[in-house]
Amino acid sequence: MSLPAEIWHLLLKDLRLEWRQRTALAGLLLYVGGTVYVSYLSFTLRGGLPPAPAWNALFWIILLFAALGAAGRGLAQEPAGLRLYYYTVARPEAVILAKIVYNALLLLALAGPGLLVYTMLLGNPVQSWGLFAGNVALGAISLASSLTLVSAIAARAGQSGGGTLLAVLGLPVLVPVLLIVVKISKNALDGLPWDVSQGPMLTLIALNFIVGAVSYVLFPFLWRT
Amino acid sequence: MKWWKYLTIALLLYTVVMGFLGHVPRLAILNETERNLYFHVPMWFGMTIILLASVINSIRYLRTPSSRLDILAHESAKTGILLGVLGLLTGSLWARYTWGTWWTTDVKLNGAAVTMLIYAAYLVLRGSVSDEQQRARLSAIYNIFAFSAAIPLLFIMPRLAEASLHPGMGGNPGFSKYDLDSAMRLVFYPAVIGWTLLGVWITEVACRLAFVQEKIYEKQEKQLA
Numbered sequence: 001m002s003l004p005a006e007i008w009h010l011l012l013k014d015l016r017l018e019w020r021q022r023t024a025l026a027g028l029l030l031y032v033g034g035t036v037y038v039s040y041l042s043f044t045l046r047g048g049l050p051p052a053p054a055w056n057a058l059f060w061i062i063l064l065f066a067a068l069g070a071a072g073r074g075l076a077q078e079p080a081g082l083r084l085y086y087y088t089v090a091r092p093e094a095v096i097l098a099k100i101v102y103n104a105l106l107l108l109a110l111a112g113p114g115l116l117v118y119t120m121l122l123g124n125p126v127q128s129w130g131l132f133a134g135n136v137a138l139g140a141i142s143l144a145s146s147l148t149l150v151s152a153i154a155a156r157a158g159q160s161g162g163g164t165l166l167a168v169l170g171l172p173v174l175v176p177v178l179l180i181v182v183k184i185s186k187n188a189l190d191g192l193p194w195d196v197s198q199g200p201m202l203t204l205i206a207l208n209f210i211v212g213a214v215s216y217v218l219f220p221f222l223w224r225t
Numbered sequence: 226m227k228w229w230k231y232l233t234i235a236l237l238l239y240t241v242v243m244g245f246l247g248h249v250p251r252l253a254i255l256n257e258t259e260r261n262l263y264f265h266v267p268m269w270f271g272m273t274i275i276l277l278a279s280v281i282n283s284i285r286y287l288r289t290p291s292s293r294l295d296i297l298a299h300e301s302a303k304t305g306i307l308l309g310v311l312g313l314l315t316g317s318l319w320a321r322y323t324w325g326t327w328w329t330t331d332v333k334l335n336g337a338a339v340t341m342l343i344y345a346a347y348l349v350l351r352g353s354v355s356d357e358q359q360r361a362r363l364s365a366i367y368n369i370f371a372f373s374a375a376i377p378l379l380f381i382m383p384r385l386a387e388a389s390l391h392p393g394m395g396g397n398p399g400f401s402k403y404d405l406d407s408a409m410r411l412v413f414y415p416a417v418i419g420w421t422l423l424g425v426w427i428t429e430v431a432c433r434l435a436f437v438q439e440k441i442y443e444k445q446e447k448q449l450a
Contacts, residue, residue, distance in 0.1 A: 146374065153367050157354050168349050169367060172342035173374045179335065207374075214373045218366050221287050 003097075006090050010098035018106070024073060025109070032066050032114040040121040049123040052189050059118055060182050063136075064143065064174065066110050071103060071147040072154075072166050087223070096148065096219035100212065103144035111140045127191030135188055135197070138204055139181040145208050146173050149215040152222055173211075180204045233426055236419030240267075243412045258322050263412050265315040267420040269337075272308035275301050275424045276344070280372045283365035292439060295361035298368060299351065300431040304424050306344045313337060333391040336375075343371040 001009075018025055039058055043050050050058065086095055115136060119126075126132045147170050154166040180200045187197045244263035279301035286294040316337070317327045328334065350367055354360035 149370055150367075153350070153363050153370075156359070156363055157350060165350070165353055168346050169371075172339050172346055173371055175335070175339045175342070176374065210373055211370075214370055218287075218370055221362065222366055 003091070003094055006094035007098045007101065010090060010094060011101055014098065014102040015105070025106075028066065028070055028106075028110055029113060031069060032062065032110055033117055035062050035065070036114065036117050036121060043122065052125040053186070055122060055125055056182060056185050056189055058122075059115070060139070060178060060185065062114065062118070063107075063111055063139070064178065066114065067107055067140075067143040067147055067174075068167055068170060070106050070110065071144070071151040071170070083223075092220040092223040093216055095223070096152070096215050097212075099152075100145050100148045100215065103148050104141045107140040107144045108137060111136050126189055128188050131194060131197060132185065132188035135181060135184045135201070138201065139177070139185075142177045142181065142204055142208050142211075143174065145211050145215070146170070146177055149211075149219060149222075152219065156222060176207060177204065180207070229422060230426060233419060233422040236415045237423060240264075240412060240416040240419050244416070247412055258319055259409075261315055261319045262409060263416040264420075265312060265319055266413070267417040268308050268312040268315065270417045271421040271424045272305050272312060272340075274421050275308065275428065276305040276340075276372070278428075279305060280368055283368040286361060286365045287369075290358070290361065292357070292361065293436070295365070296432055296435045296439070297428075298365060300428050300435060302344055302347055302368065303431065304428045306341065306348075307427070308420070308424055309337070309341050309344070313341065331391055340375055343375055347371065 039062070049055070147166075150170045150173060151166055154169055157165055180203055184197045184200050184204075240263050244260050279298045282294050282298035282301060286298060316334075320329070321327050347364060347368055351360055351364050354363055
């Protein structure tokens with residue numbers, strides 16, 4: 001089978017499994033919804049909605065922790081026997097690329113409803129929605145691509161669930177992504193024209209390509225254990 | 226002792242003596258703090274070079290695994306952290322007396338902090354895996370991955386940023402080539418070589434200690450068997 005075909009089949013398998021065990025997806029959605037609701041309660045306690053910079057920062061922090069939670073499940077949950085089976089039917093490059101795509105889709109599925117609830121409860125200071133939505137999509141993909149290999153490393157390090165180790169290893173790698181994403185997001189909030197955000201967006205896409213390429217090269221080494 | 230160790234001592238003595246006593250141009254705000262140029266900047270040079278050595282050893286480890294290469298990568302990373310922490314401390318002190326604050330949000334400062342976080346995470350990862358081969362492979366993969374994710378932060382992002390307090394806008398992230406007084410160059414370049422060589426020296430001693438420890442463990446294991 002060619003590489004794209006393998007990726008496609010692995011992705012379909014992951015999506016099908018996710019759909020059959022809807023509790024996991026529902027759990028993540030509930031986590032995002034719960035966090036948004038708690039933030040809403042803590043802000044309205046003092047009366048009034050958060051100012052735009054706080055709104056922006058809070059949204060990305062919620063999404064960051066959703067990403068950490070989602071990435072902790074993917075590769076970490078698969079038993080060693082299943083890994084051995086993959087090894088016989090697919091090449092490692094296909095496995096990691098399929099996982100990146102799957103994580104990105106999962107995070108998009110979390111970010112969409114999350115954003116909806118967030119704007120409903122905490123107000124909507126966004127002035128250019130096209131840019132904001134595009135940035136959320138790009139940000140979700142970037143978070144997923146940076147975290148996939150790290151979560152595989154954390155899973156191999158033997159800690160069950162990869163809990164703190166995933167966060168410790170993942171956060172430094174995610175800081176560049178978050179810095180750029182929060183900056184573009186602030187531009188969207190202020191309603192600045194597209195071309196102001198073009199440079200940072202291209203940087204983010206380039207960063208994704210670097211991270212994707214490095215994951216592609218390194219995963220086969222991680223696989224051989 | 227090898228010849229380059231005498232060179233290190235000579236260069237560092239020269240740096241310290243000329244750094245504190247030599248002639249520096251009179252400038253407002255900077256005043257005498259500009260002598261920090263001989264300490265702060267070369268430490269970052271040394272850190273970058275030694276961390277690069279660490280990554281190269283990690284790549285070599287993945288190609289041909291051996292405990293020697295793993296030790297080289299690990300000890301270089303530790304020396305890199307040492308130089309990085311010294312760079313942060315001297316930089317922070319410098320910032321206090323020129324910008325009036327210990328720390329500000331600045332692309333270059335963020336980049337430096339993230340680099341330190343990455344290598345701290347690298348040490349945490351090493352600490353959490355008990356199997357030696359597994360530890361070596363996982364940490365090599367993380368080292369390469371995190372290094373490639375941090376390069377944009379250290380070398381590309383500062384060049385893209387519109388504003389930064391730190392010297393060297395529109396060119397090299399450290400300083401602009403037009404900033405340097407020719408009398409200061411006579412001390413600065415030897416200082417770069419001196420501090421880098423000191424880093425190499427520390428790494429060499431640490432590696433030798435690690436090799437000896439490894440041999441002792443092997444002997445003890447044989448005696449037990």
